[in-house]
Amino acid sequence: MFKILVVDDDSGLRLTVTSALGEANYLVEQASDGEEALNKIRSSSYDLVLMDVNMPRMNGIEALKQIKSYDPSIIVIILTAYSNIRDAVEATKEGAYNYLEKPIKAENLVYLIDKALRAHSMVRTMSFSAPVIKLPGGSTFVGQSNEMKKIFNVIDRLSRVETAVLIRGESGTGKELVANAVHFNGPRKDENFVTVNCSAIPENLIESEFFGHEKGAFTGADSRKIGKFQFADGGTLFLDEIGDISAGMQVKLLRVLQEKKFTPVGSNREIEVNVRIIAATNRNLEEMIKKNEFREDLYYRLNVLPIFLPPLRERRDDIEHLAFHFVAKFNQMHRKNIKGITPAAMQLLRQHNWPGNIRELENVIEHAFVIENGDEISPMSLPESVSGSSLSQFSGLTEAGEAALTNAATAQGADLNVGFTLDLNRLDFQAGKEEFEKQFLISALKAFKGKINQTAIHANIPKKTLLRKLEKYGITARDYQ
Numbered sequence: 332m333f334k335i336l337v338v339d340d341d342s343g344l345r346l347t348v349t350s351a352l353g354e355a356n357y358l359v360e361q362a363s364d365g366e367e368a369l370n371k372i373r374s375s376s377y378d379l380v381l382m383d384v385n386m387p388r389m390n391g392i393e394a395l396k397q398i399k400s401y402d403p404s405i406i407v408i409i410l411t412a413y414s415n416i417r418d419a420v421e422a423t424k425e426g427a428y429n430y431l432e433k434p435i436k437a438e439n440l441v442y443l444i445d446k447a448l449r450a451h452s453m454v455r456t457m458s459f460s461a462p463v464i465k466l467p468g469g470s471t472f473v474g475q476s477n478e479m480k481k482i483f484n485v486i487d488r489l490s491r492v493e494t495a496v497l498i499r500g501e502s503g504t505g506k507e508l509v510a511n512a513v514h515f516n517g518p519r520k521d522e523n524f525v526t527v528n529c530s531a532i533p534e535n536l537i538e539s540e541f542f543g544h545e546k547g548a549f550t551g552a553d554s555r556k557i558g559k560f561q562f563a564d565g566g567t568l569f570l571d572e573i574g575d576i577s578a579g580m581q582v583k584l585l586r587v588l589q590e591k592k593f594t595p596v597g598s599n600r601e602i603e604v605n606v607r608i609i610a611a612t613n614r615n616l617e618e619m620i621k622k623n624e625f626r627e628d629l630y631y632r633l634n635v636l637p638i639f640l641p642p643l644r645e646r647r648d649d650i651e652h653l654a655f656h657f658v659a660k661f662n663q664m665h666r667k668n669i670k671g672i673t674p675a676a677m678q679l680l681r682q683h684n685w686p687g688n689i690r691e692l693e694n695v696i697e698h699a700f701v702i703e704n705g706d707e708i709s710p711m712s713l714p715e716s717v718s719g720s721s722l723s724q725f726s727g728l729t730e731a732g733e734a735a736l737t738n739a740a741t742a743q744g745a746d747l748n749v750g751f752t753l754d755l756n757r758l759d760f761q762a763g764k765e766e767f768e769k770q771f772l773i774s775a776l777k778a779f780k781g782k783i784n785q786t787a788i789h790a791n792i793p794k795k796t797l798l799r800k801l802e803k804y805g806i807t808a809r810d811y812q
């Protein structure tokens with residue numbers, strides 16, 4: 332059921348509107364001014380707000396601005412005392428859906444609200460699909476997990492406002508992609524999206540990189556240079572790795588953010604800019620503030636709308652979709668026709684911890700593309716970091732081992748039965764694991780005719796580890812030649 336908040340200092344009007352909406356089956360609550368309305372909105376959720384303009388404490392236009400910056404998806408309809416077109420125009424500029432003239436007619440009111448809420452629920456459902464990033468490279472966003480659906484929803488909201496955004500997350504979680512999505516799905520999409528990697532620019536050049544310089548401003552400045560802030564005018568400036576900028580630059584950056592003006596190096600002319608800032612970092616800024624390494628005032632300027640990207644290991648539901656997404660991407664890029672990923676290889680991908688997150692997964696799939704000769708990505712073409720990490724896990728060993736051996740078996744027709752019987756009276760995990768390892772290695776050696784190098788490669792086990800294990804279990808490779 333939709334929930335509506337009626338905000339007006341006239342209690343008679345509140346009552347009439349409340350009863351009309353109640354009859355139309357809406358859930359209605361009331362507030363007598365903007366401030367009370369905001370408090371209610373912060374502590375409960377409303378789909379729509381009907382709001383008067385002239386009210387004590389906080390007027391309707393100010394309340395509208397604050398509601399929209401708190402949650403842009405709440406619909407606001409303005410009630411004007413008489414046909415005051417100025418209020419109405421201002422209100423729609425600030426994001427009001429529409430306005431109604433007083434005295435309010437019940438049937439007009441219900442009609443407008445029905446229409447608004449229908450459009451609104453469409454927006455809400457739409458915002459759960461992944462944002463598309465219209466870049467020349469044609470990047471797409473992938474994510475099926477609940478965590479990613481929430482992120483898509485947040486991106487959708489962030490795209491519709493102009494406030495600073497701070498994107499947090501481990502390396503490779505997609506911070507740059509999110510910054511792109513916020514820009515290219517928003518009102519500034521046709522303007523420049525300019526990236527500055529704050530950690531990649533030498534300290535003595537960063538000021539000129541940001542603000543530009545005049546010819547002759549310093550040794551080596553042989554021509555005039557336009558800074559990134561000016562390039563981004565009207566558009567978005569993406570400050571990547573913001574945690575890495577020096578204390579001196581933090582002060583200068585804070586000044587532009589506050590005053591929207593800057594002075595190029597060696598110039599005495601101030602330049603005014605209108606730039607939306609999106610910043611990203613994988614560092615713990617709160618810790619840095621405690622250690623006086625990052626300015627708290629700058630942090631608050633940037634952190635108006637925070638967005639946190641969870642590591643891939645905390646959204647494992649996405650692994651499979653991302654893996655297929657990258658297979659499609661590399662098929663096109665490398666002009667190959669890999670049809671999929673074998674279940675055993677997928678199992679390894681799902682089990683891996685992905686310290687390098689999505690970038691690591693992308694690299695792993697690309698690596699497999701180079702190595703794989705078949706038409707599916709198999710465990711054999713996965714790097715040791717992925718296949719090896721699960722060798723210590725019993726289940727992973729079975730899957731990977733079996734798959735590797737089955738593949739080899741077709742080629743060599745060896746006896747690949749690695750099964751053994753468990754003694755249910757004396758079950759012991761460690762002993763079982765060792766027995767399995769022993770049988771596994773014997774079968775693998777049989778398959779590859781006692782050749783150590785081949786066995787190591789095909790069974791995805793480092794040669795050193797293989798030799799150590801053979802010694803441990805008293806297995807002689809030559810016996811299987």
Ligand SMILES: Nc1ncnc2c1ncn2[C@@H]1O[C@H](COP(=O)(O)OP(=O)(O)OP(=O)(O)O)[C@@H](O)[C@H]1O
Pocket residue numbers: 470471472473474500501502503504505506507508509613656689690693
């Ligand atoms: N949800 C996603 N769907 C598709 N591709 C993704 C997704 N998230 C990230 N990627 C891809 O993973 C790679 C890493 O993403 P990105 O560069 O945005 O990460 P990052 O958080 O900025 O990393 P770093 O902190 O190392 O700079 C990119 O190639 C990006 O296109």
Ligand SMILES: [Mg+2]
Pocket residue numbers: 506507571
């Ligand atoms: Mg990045």
